[in-house]
Amino acid sequence: MSTRHQDRGTAVSPAPARKLLAAGLIAMTALVSLAPTSPAQSETTRIQRVVSPGGIEAWLVHDTTLPLVAMEVAFLGGGAQDPADKPGVASLAASLLDEGAGDLDARAFQDKMAEKAIELRFDASRDMVGGSLRTLSENVGPAFELMKLAVASPRFDDEAVERIRQGQLANLRRRVNDPSTQASLAWSAKAFPNHPYGRPLAGSLESVPTITRGDLAAFAKKTLARDNLKIAVVGDIAPEKLGPALDEMFGALPAKAELTPVPDVTPQGLGTVEVKTLDVPQTSMVFGGIGLKRNDPDFIPAFVLNHMLGGSAFSSRLFKEVREKRGLAYSVYSHLAPLDHAGLILGGTATKNERAGETVDLIRAEYLKLLTEGPSEEELADAKSYLIGSFALRFDSSAKVASQLLQIQIDDLGIDYIDRRNELVAAVTLDDIKRVAGRFRENPALLFSLVGKPEGLAGAGNGSSGG
Structure with a gap:
C-alpha cells in the first residue's frame, strides 16, 4: 500500500540489458544533485505552473544546473480499477507500457531508449499508475516521443505480454515464502473484504494467467486520460518549450477517464x-x-x-x-x-x-x-x-x-x-x-x-x- 512520500505514509519484471544501460547513464549524470537553495522552502519560488495551448497543466522547476530533465506523471486510478476477478491487471499493464508502443515493438522501443540514454518506466499503486522519465536535455525530443507512444498507443504484443507475465508469476511464487509479504497481503484481505483494497495489487498465481491482452488494453483505454493526469517536471527545459510538448505527449489521450467508482472504506477485523x-x-x-x-x-x-x-x-x-x-x-x-x-x-x-x-x-x-x-x-x-x-x-x-x-x-x-x-x-x-x-x-x-x-x-x- 505504499505511496510516494509526501508526509504520508510493483510488479517486478526482467529488465533487458538495454534498460539497465540507459538507467546507468542517467544515474551517473544525476550524481550531481539538483539541490534547492537553503532552506528547502525556497524551492517553491521556482515552481511554475505551465499550461499547454491545449489546457494540459504541469508544474515545472526550470533548472539549468545539469543538462538533465526529470518528469513524473500520474494517472489517478490504479489497482483499485482492476476487475474483481482479475487482480493484477493494472500492475501488468503498467509494466508493459514501455515494452512496445506505436510502430515500435519491445526490442525497438528499448533500443531507442538505450541509444539516447533515456530511462522510462511505469508502475501501478492502489490509486494510480505512475510514470518516471529521465533524459539528458539534448535528448528531450526523442524522450518525449517515447512517453507519447507509451501512454497513447501501447501495443501489448503477445511476446511482451507473456514475457512480463512470466516475470510477474515468478515474483509471485517467490513471495509465497516471504513472511513479510504474506503478512501484508493477509492484513489487506482481512481489513478490506469485498473491496478493491483487499485484493493483491500484483495479482495472484491464479489471476495473472487469466489476464488477456483485451483486459490490458481496456485498462489502459479507460485509465490513461487527460482529466486524471498529473505532471511534474524538473530540469533543463524552459516553460515555453514544455507547454507545446505537453500537448504533443498527452494531447491524443482521451479527454476523460472512465473510472469505476471506488467506495470509501474503514478497515475491518480490528482487535483481532x-x-x-x-x-x-x-x-x-x-x-x-x-x-x-x-x-x-x-x-x-x-x-x-x-x-x-x-x-x-x-x-x-x-x-x-x-x-x-x-x-x-x-x-x-x-x-x-x-x-x-x-x-x-x-x-x-x-x-x-x-x-x-x-x-x-x-x-x-x-x-x-x-x-x-x-x-x-x-x-x-x-x-x-x-x-x-x-x-x-x-x-x-x-x-x-x-x-x-x-x-x-x-x-x-x-x-x-x-x-x-x-x-x-x-x-x-x-x-x-x-x-x-x-x-x-x-x-x-x-x-x-x-x-x-x-x-x-x-x-x-x-x-x-x-x-
Whole structure:
C-alpha cells in the first residue's frame, strides 16, 4: 500500500540489458544533485505552473544546473480499477507500457531508449499508475516521443505480454515464502473484504494467467486520460518549450477517464490477530488501524503523533520499547497511509516465534498509552525539530523534487505547500496532539497479521482470529 512520500505514509519484471544501460547513464549524470537553495522552502519560488495551448497543466522547476530533465506523471486510478476477478491487471499493464508502443515493438522501443540514454518506466499503486522519465536535455525530443507512444498507443504484443507475465508469476511464487509479504497481503484481505483494497495489487498465481491482452488494453483505454493526469517536471527545459510538448505527449489521450467508482472504506477485523503458519524461525507481523485521509485538517498533528509512535528509526516509542529495552526485534515502524478511499495507520516488525505474543501485547499497549497519556513537551519538540530539519532531504535530487511536486498535486495541497509545510509542523501544539489522539482513541483497536509459527497468542490459530 505504499505511496510516494509526501508526509504520508510493483510488479517486478526482467529488465533487458538495454534498460539497465540507459538507467546507468542517467544515474551517473544525476550524481550531481539538483539541490534547492537553503532552506528547502525556497524551492517553491521556482515552481511554475505551465499550461499547454491545449489546457494540459504541469508544474515545472526550470533548472539549468545539469543538462538533465526529470518528469513524473500520474494517472489517478490504479489497482483499485482492476476487475474483481482479475487482480493484477493494472500492475501488468503498467509494466508493459514501455515494452512496445506505436510502430515500435519491445526490442525497438528499448533500443531507442538505450541509444539516447533515456530511462522510462511505469508502475501501478492502489490509486494510480505512475510514470518516471529521465533524459539528458539534448535528448528531450526523442524522450518525449517515447512517453507519447507509451501512454497513447501501447501495443501489448503477445511476446511482451507473456514475457512480463512470466516475470510477474515468478515474483509471485517467490513471495509465497516471504513472511513479510504474506503478512501484508493477509492484513489487506482481512481489513478490506469485498473491496478493491483487499485484493493483491500484483495479482495472484491464479489471476495473472487469466489476464488477456483485451483486459490490458481496456485498462489502459479507460485509465490513461487527460482529466486524471498529473505532471511534474524538473530540469533543463524552459516553460515555453514544455507547454507545446505537453500537448504533443498527452494531447491524443482521451479527454476523460472512465473510472469505476471506488467506495470509501474503514478497515475491518480490528482487535483481532490473523495467523498464517509458515515454517520459519521468526514471525513477521503487520499491524494497523483507522487513521486519517490526507485532506483531513488534523493530518499534520497526526503525522507528528505517528513520528513519536513509530516514525523515527531511533527515537520513537516503539523503537525504544520493542528493540532497545527488550530486544524483541531489530526494527519496528509505523506510518500513516492515507489512501484515496481509506485513512490508515500501519506498522510492522519481525520477532522470534516464541516472543510474538509478547511483541503484539507491547505494541498494543504503547499505542494506547501514547493516545491516552500523550507525549511530553520535550518529546513533541524533538519530533517537530526532526521533521522540520529532515524535510530538505526530500529535495536533494531532481528526481526527488519531481516526485514531491507530483505528490503535492495528487494530494491537492497547493503550489505553495513547500513554503508552508515546516510552518504547519512547527505550529503543532500539545493541545493539537491531544485532540488528534482523542480521535484515534475513539477506535484504537489494531488488526494484526502474523506469518510464521508465533507463540503466546491466546485464541489465535492458523487462518483464524483471536485476541
